[in-house]
Amino acid sequence: MTFKQVVWKMAKVHYKKYLLYLLCNSFVVMFFFMFSTLYFNEQIEQVKKLESLDYVLNIPAIALIIFSMFFITYAHGIFIKRRKSEFGLFIKLGMTNRDISKLLSLENTLIAFLAIVIGLLSGGVFSRLFFLLLINSVGLERISFQLNSKMFYFPIIIFIIIYFFAVGKSLYLILKQNLLQSLKSNKVAESIKLKSPKLGVLGLVLIIGSVLGLFITYGGPHAGEFLYIWFTITTVGLYLCLSQFMSFFLELAKQNNEFYYQRLLLLTSIDYKLRQLTSILMLVTMMIMITILYSTIIVSTYMLNEQEMLSRNPFDIAFLQPETKDNLSIADLDSILKNEENPVQQHIVIPLYSYYEKTYDGWYNLYNIMTVEHFNELTSKEVKLQGREYLHYLNVEPEYAGDENKVIQEWIIPGREGDITYSLKKTIIESNINSFLGLSDFIIVSKSELEFLKANVNGFASKLHLINVVNWKETRKTVEALEGIFDNEKIPPILDVRGENISQENPFQIASKIDGHNRNIHSNGMAFFVTTFLSIIFFFASFILLYLNLFSEIDKEKAKYQKLYNIGVTTTEVKRMICREITITFFIPTLSGMGLAFLYVISMTNKIGGILRNPEILWQFFSVSGIYLIIQIGFYLFAKRKMLSHLIQEK
Amino acid sequence: MVILDARNIVKIYGESLEEGSTTALGGISLSMKKGEFVAIMGPSGSGKTTILNILSGIDKPTSGEVVIEGKAISEMSTDELALFRRQQLGFVFQEFNLLDSLTVKENIMLPMILEKKGAAEMEEKVQSLSKFFGIDTILNKYPYNVSGGQGQRTAVSRALVNEPSIIFADEPTGNLDSKTSEVIMECFEKIVQELEATILLVTHDVFAASYCQKVVFIKDGVIHSYIVKKGNKKEFLNQIIDNLAVLGGSCHDI
Ligand SMILES: Nc1ncnc2c1ncn2[C@@H]1O[C@H](COP(=O)(O)OP(=O)(O)OP(=O)(O)O)[C@@H](O)[C@H]1O
Ligand SMILES: [Mg+2]
Numbered sequence: 079m080t081f082k083q084v085v086w087k088m089a090k091v092h093y094k095k096y097l098l099y100l101l102c103n104s105f106v107v108m109f110f111f112m113f114s115t116l117y118f119n120e121q122i123e124q125v126k127k128l129e130s131l132d133y134v135l136n137i138p139a140i141a142l143i144i145f146s147m148f149f150i151t152y153a154h155g156i157f158i159k160r161r162k163s164e165f166g167l168f169i170k171l172g173m174t175n176r177d178i179s180k181l182l183s184l185e186n187t188l189i190a191f192l193a194i195v196i197g198l199l200s201g202g203v204f205s206r207l208f209f210l211l212l213i214n215s216v217g218l219e220r221i222s223f224q225l226n227s228k229m230f231y232f233p234i235i236i237f238i239i240i241y242f243f244a245v246g247k248s249l250y251l252i253l254k255q256n257l258l259q260s261l262k263s264n265k266v267a268e269s270i271k272l273k274s275p276k277l278g279v280l281g282l283v284l285i286i287g288s289v290l291g292l293f294i295t296y297g298g299p300h301a302g303e304f305l306y307i308w309f310t311i312t313t314v315g316l317y318l319c320l321s322q323f324m325s326f327f328l329e330l331a332k333q334n335n336e337f338y339y340q341r342l343l344l345l346t347s348i349d350y351k352l353r354q355l356t357s358i359l360m361l362v363t364m365m366i367m368i369t370i371l372y373s374t375i376i377v378s379t380y381m382l383n384e385q386e387m388l389s390r391n392p393f394d395i396a397f398l399q400p401e402t403k404d405n406l407s408i409a410d411l412d413s414i415l416k417n418e419e420n421p422v423q424q425h426i427v428i429p430l431y432s433y434y435e436k437t438y439d440g441w442y443n444l445y446n447i448m449t450v451e452h453f454n455e456l457t458s459k460e461v462k463l464q465g466r467e468y469l470h471y472l473n474v475e476p477e478y479a480g481d482e483n484k485v486i487q488e489w490i491i492p493g494r495e496g497d498i499t500y501s502l503k504k505t506i507i508e509s510n511i512n513s514f515l516g517l518s519d520f521i522i523v524s525k526s527e528l529e530f531l532k533a534n535v536n537g538f539a540s541k542l543h544l545i546n547v548v549n550w551k552e553t554r555k556t557v558e559a560l561e562g563i564f565d566n567e568k569i570p571p572i573l574d575v576r577g578e579n580i581s582q583e584n585p586f587q588i589a590s591k592i593d594g595h596n597r598n599i600h601s602n603g604m605a606f607f608v609t610t611f612l613s614i615i616f617f618f619a620s621f622i623l624l625y626l627n628l629f630s631e632i633d634k635e636k637a638k639y640q641k642l643y644n645i646g647v648t649t650t651e652v653k654r655m656i657c658r659e660i661t662i663t664f665f666i667p668t669l670s671g672m673g674l675a676f677l678y679v680i681s682m683t684n685k686i687g688g689i690l691r692n693p694e695i696l697w698q699f700f701s702v703s704g705i706y707l708i709i710q711i712g713f714y715l716f717a718k719r720k721m722l723s724h725l726i727q728e729k
Numbered sequence: 730m731v732i733l734d735a736r737n738i739v740k741i742y743g744e745s746l747e748e749g750s751t752t753a754l755g756g757i758s759l760s761m762k763k764g765e766f767v768a769i770m771g772p773s774g775s776g777k778t779t780i781l782n783i784l785s786g787i788d789k790p791t792s793g794e795v796v797i798e799g800k801a802i803s804e805m806s807t808d809e810l811a812l813f814r815r816q817q818l819g820f821v822f823q824e825f826n827l828l829d830s831l832t833v834k835e836n837i838m839l840p841m842i843l844e845k846k847g848a849a850e851m852e853e854k855v856q857s858l859s860k861f862f863g864i865d866t867i868l869n870k871y872p873y874n875v876s877g878g879q880g881q882r883t884a885v886s887r888a889l890v891n892e893p894s895i896i897f898a899d900e901p902t903g904n905l906d907s908k909t910s911e912v913i914m915e916c917f918e919k920i921v922q923e924l925e926a927t928i929l930l931v932t933h934d935v936f937a938a939s940y941c942q943k944v945v946f947i948k949d950g951v952i953h954s955y956i957v958k959k960g961n962k963k964e965f966l967n968q969i970i971d972n973l974a975v976l977g978g979s980c981h982d983i
Contacts, residue, residue, distance in 0.1 A: 335848035335849075335852070336847070336848045338848075339838065339842050339848050339851060340842070340845065342831070342835055342838075342839075342842050343839075343842070346830045346831055346835070347830060349830070350829075350830040638828065641826040641827075641828065642828075643787075643811065644787055644814075644820055644822070644826060645814070645815060645820055645826065645839065645840060645887070646811050646812065646813070646814035646815025646816070646818070646840065646843070647811060647815070647843060648807075648808040648811035648812060649807055649808055649811065650808055651811075651843070
């Protein structure tokens with residue numbers, strides 16, 4: 079048997095080590111590939127440019143790269159650790175460090191190649207599936223799955239770079255160091271690290287401090303830059319907390335011997351686990367936190383936008399029918415609006431007379447004149463006007479009124495035969511007309527005055543249509559039909575009155591809830607799509623990490639439980655201990671990630687009046703975390719079953 | 730008073746009568762009284778570890794019966810056995826079997842903790858045992874920070890902490906140098922003399938065996954012969970060496 083044959087035989091016997099390592103790497107390639115099918119999708123790139131959604135995709139891309147760096151390094155570390163004892167044997171049998179490096183490079187090249195092939199294939203399949211499922215459910219039918227060369231370069235290049243660094247580091251260490259020595263030092267490295275309860279407390283202080291800092295600065299100037307700072311501090315605090323807080327707690331527990339000794343095995347094993355797995359648990363915690371926070375923010379943004387859209391569109395459909403287009407009769411309109419399943423409930427038609435006033439700096443102010451009767455119908459008020467009295471009506475939310483709220487006691491309008499003056503009776507600020515029409519400034523006069531103004535002032539007449547139906551979500555077809563009729567090209571422009579600074583489209587716009595809704599879906603749906611996509615990737619990744627670290631130490635665990643069994647610990651007790659440990663590794667990161675996300679959500683909602691005034695965000699947070707928790711519990715049960723069957727088999 | 734009584738223990742690994750099955754023990758009977766200190770010796774592969782594991786209930790015999798303090802342990806369930814082990818038996822292993830995440834003190838206490846004893850009682854017990862074995866200064870250290878001898882003394886303290894009827898030791902000096910082995914064997918001698926403990930020891934080390942009162946030799950899974958200490962340690966040592974020579978085979982540690 080030659081040496082090569084020995085190596086090959088050992089590889090065959092230990093194929094499981096390779097398989098796990100290969101799987102991890104394939105996962106990374108798969109995740110990257112799935113992401114790049116999204117990132118480099120041409121239709122999505124267009125939307126990205128249009129809606130400045132770059133950040134939505136760039137932040138996750140960075141997160142994914144950082145994550146992969148950690149993930150590959152970790153998987154490689156486990157692989158090398160398992161191989162080290164074999165290498166030790168090879169060296170004792172006469173292999174040189176150079177031979178070992180050659181062997182390692184060969185193995186790793188092969189694995190990288192396979193990982194890329196497997197990753198690309200599976201990534202393609204999953205991404206396809208994902209597009210199919212999610213695009214449809216979000217309603218972004220315009221985006222379709224596609225492949226191009228960029229999508230292949232990105233994952234392959236990034237993967238190779240990260241992989242190269244991980245393998246390069248091990249090779250360097252093997253060539254530089256005496257391998258047998260590093261085998262021994264392995265034991266020392268795994269020993270219990272520095273214990274410092276004070277650092278644990280410091281970690282907690284840092285976390286609380288950063289959340290408070292966020293609470294105070296968010297909404298102020300430079301909130302974005304501050305966010306990075308607070309996030310970094312939270313990360314450091316979390317690291318200290320995870321690694322040291324348990325030793326702080328142990329110190330406390332030791333004050334009460336009865337309590338401490340009864341829970342000794344549990345407490346020390348939590349402490350041990352936390353300290354050994356600090357970086358993994360932290361990564362998982364951060365991943366969970368970001369996923370939950372991000373999806374809460376996006377879903378909340380969508381919901382807030384939707385709310386604002388509703389409040390800005392009091393009527394389901396609103397449009398201005400200019401005089402030049404008056405040939406469309408009410409009967410024609412009715413035939414468009416008529417819909418058995420979705421009948422019109424309310425249709426107010428308000429005649430307007432609009433007048434453009436040239437300001438001193440060359441701009442135009444648009445005044446829309448309306449009769450007081452129509453005004454009363456619109457607002458359900460009972461205002462009465464006499465003679466040359468007028469009401470100044472601003473169609474905006476009172477809090478957005480700002481300096482528009484200027485009081486014009488005397489409104490002077492130049493008529494064909496000299497100025498006409500109206501005196502102010504009252505200013506009314508409230509939002510009653512869909513704001514997207516661009517109509518904000520109204521002059522309300524009596525019916526006879528409107529007739530008088532029409533006859534004496536240069537302006538143009540139009541009709542404001544305000545329509546409510548039973549279900550606005552079903553109005554898409556109707557709105558499209560109306561848009562067809564009021565197509566701007568069919569309408570002669572009225573340039574003489576409005577000048578070139580005012581786009582001619584403005585008055586002909588249709589403002590409908592369904593349009594606002596679609597715009598909202600479009601910008602947020604995209605973000606939602608990306609977040610869901612990444613959440614799923616992060617989700618599986620965090621599970622794989624937890625799973626890896628549980629099972630990478632399984633031999634040690636087995637030995638530990640054998641020891642316990644030998645000195646008389648019953649199987650039931652061992653089972654209970656295993657369950658507790660798995661529970662801890664799974665739920666400490668989940669719960670602390672959720673906790674941190676919650677604190678961040680609270681702090682960030684401070685800007686918009688606090689969490690209590692935005693119950694929908696709270697609700698959103700809990701449903702996102704709830705879903706996360708449920709799936710995590712599923713994973714947990716799976717891992718637990720596997721672990722128990724591994725550890726307690728023969729007995 | 731008979732503490733341990735084993736009758737006709739047979740252990741066959743794998744399905745009996747099939748190819749590849751090993752008869753590790755071919756019918757061993759053994760009995761120990763209170764305060765006895767017995768060593769089992771024999772060539773490698775003769776079945777020493779196997780008999781010890783069966784006598785202590787870690788492993789089950791293919792046939793035969795083990796009775797400890799009047800209880801037939803072969804009839805107990807796995808969990809009953811585990812409970813019995815931690816209440817009635819003490820163990821010392823070649824690789825100490827200490828838990829890395831616990832301090833020396835906590836390792837010693839472990840059997841008492843499992844029995845849910847009170848804190849004060851545990852403290853007291855640990856103090857007296859650690860003084861007895863001279864490890865009271867390292868109580869708060871972790872196992873990887875203490876020397877082999879200290880580790881094994883910790884294991885011996887742990888074996889004693891529940892005041893077991895009998896202590897089983899499988900090559901307790903196997904991982905130690907001769908000087909440290911001596912310390913450990915003196916410990917055993919001391920607990921037999923002062924605490925009236927009963928100890929069954931498996932060893933390759935003739936020097937360690939010479940501390941015992943009786944040495945049982947096994948070969949190929951059956952008892953070959955035994956000798957009882959009559960004179961001093963030196964004479965007994967020579968006697969053991971002679972006997973091992975008769976036993977033949979390769980007794981590598983001589
Ligand atoms: N789990 C097992 N399965 C099959 N055969 C076993 C098993 N354990 C031990 N044996 C066999 O039983 C016989 C006795 O083994 P045992 O471990 O008791 O020997 P030992 O006397 O303790 O040897 P050593 O001095 O080398 O420790 C040996 O032939 C061994 O190969
Ligand atoms: Mg043995």
